[in-house]
Amino acid sequence: MSQNHPYRGLQVPSDAPFELKPSPGKGWGAFATRRIGKGAMILKEKPLFIIRKPHEEIMEEDVWIAIQQLAPSEKEQFLCLRDNASKPFIQMTEACAENSFAISNSTRGQVNDPPIHGLFLLHSRFNHSCIPNSKIPTSGEEIITSFATRDIVAGEEITFCYNTDFECRTRHDRHQALRFVCDCKACLTGTLFQQLSDMRRRLIRGLQYLTLGVDLNGQRQGSASPIIVDSQLKKAAEDFSIPLSARLIYNILAVYLLEEEGLLDDFMIERLNPGILQIAALFETESNTRIARLVTVQKTWLDKLNMAFRLYRRADVADHAITLRLRMLRGLSVTP
Numbered sequence: 001m002s003q004n005h006p007y008r009g010l011q012v013p014s015d016a017p018f019e020l021k022p023s024p025g026k027g028w029g030a031f032a033t034r035r036i037g038k039g040a041m042i043l044k045e046k047p048l049f050i051i052r053k054p055h056e057e058i059m060e061e062d063v064w065i066a067i068q069q070l071a072p073s074e075k076e077q078f079l080c081l082r083d084n085a086s087k088p089f090i091q092m093t094e095a096c097a098e099n100s101f102a103i104s105n106s107t108r109g110q111v112n113d114p115p116i117h118g119l120f121l122l123h124s125r126f127n128h129s130c131i132p133n134s135k136i137p138t139s140g141e142e143i144i145t146s147f148a149t150r151d152i153v154a155g156e157e158i159t160f161c162y163n164t165d166f167e168c169r170t171r172h173d174r175h176q177a178l179r180f181v182c183d184c185k186a187c188l189t190g191t192l193f194q195q196l197s198d199m200r201r202r203l204i205r206g207l208q209y210l211t212l213g214v215d216l217n218g219q220r221q222g223s224a225s226p227i228i229v230d231s232q233l234k235k236a237a238e239d240f241s242i243p244l245s246a247r248l249i250y251n252i253l254a255v256y257l258l259e260e261e262g263l264l265d266d267f268m269i270e271r272l273n274p275g276i277l278q279i280a281a282l283f284e285t286e287s288n289t290r291i292a293r294l295v296t297v298q299k300t301w302l303d304k305l306n307m308a309f310r311l312y313r314r315a316d317v318a319d320h321a322i323t324l325r326l327r328m329l330r331g332l333s334v335t336p
């Protein structure tokens, strides 16, 4: 039956390292046809069309106009799309929502430019995992590219994470956002890994709060579901008076937890490591400077963490100045 499925009509490049086929319980998915080494490119894809509007403002008419402008062969490709591989979409906006990605225009556009949504025929066939094996880094370009974040063996399903802050969200929160039940290793209830996963992700969120002074939505936490229960510690985070030594430990602990969770890929390291090196370079008290330097040269994140713990509860000459600088950067008065 799957031989005649409309997805067979989707044009997968002949050199692509994957094929499309049914993925039990998830409609169809993309499966590696050969080994894909960590860091290797999986697919570079041009959008079939783009719509320059925020997601919630895209109307039927917008999608119809975009489709009318397609070449006949492209229209045929669009008509292959199915609602999770089963039924044709009833509304064009649904087809668009299920098969499009927000393309960041931050690198080229102006701040007030409308967001761009691109419809991608093939990348939209990739299913979600909360512990994925691929990533589509934001590039600011209309063409998107996926890369393997770890070695993928032939036959393995290729997945990516549909949301950007899931490393800080528990299973319950993730499922509410996804609106389908994911069955990845971090979602399978009754397992030790799942329990640890929730704990790690909650901790990562808390550590982020302690270093940034705000929650994922950029706001201070409300009292309904506290992330940091200790009121003094919460105030210190919001006042940016967390000492440098603790900042370094929190940041490295978050990376270590990401690694334990199976989420630490090269893109993540590229994003997080500069901040850690920057903190390590800020110490001014001589003994602290020496330890911070040792932290940076350790090979593993566990070794870095162990070394960083030597700084635990140590004050630094630079602490006060850092607090003032962070408060000024956030537009707060210099005195808490």
Ligand SMILES: C[S@@+](CC[C@H](N)C(=O)[O-])C[C@H]1O[C@@H](n2cnc3c(N)ncnc32)[C@H](O)[C@@H]1O
Pocket: 025, 026, 027, 028, 029, 082, 083, 084, 085, 086, 098, 099, 124, 125, 126, 127, 128, 129, 180, 181, 182, 183, 184
């Ligand atoms: C963008 S589509 C992915 C491709 C889709 N499976 C297909 O056959 O066209 C997203 C939809 O796939 C399904 N899906 C994706 N990841 C899943 C997962 N981990 N578990 C269950 N369903 C999943 C959900 O129905 C979701 O709304």
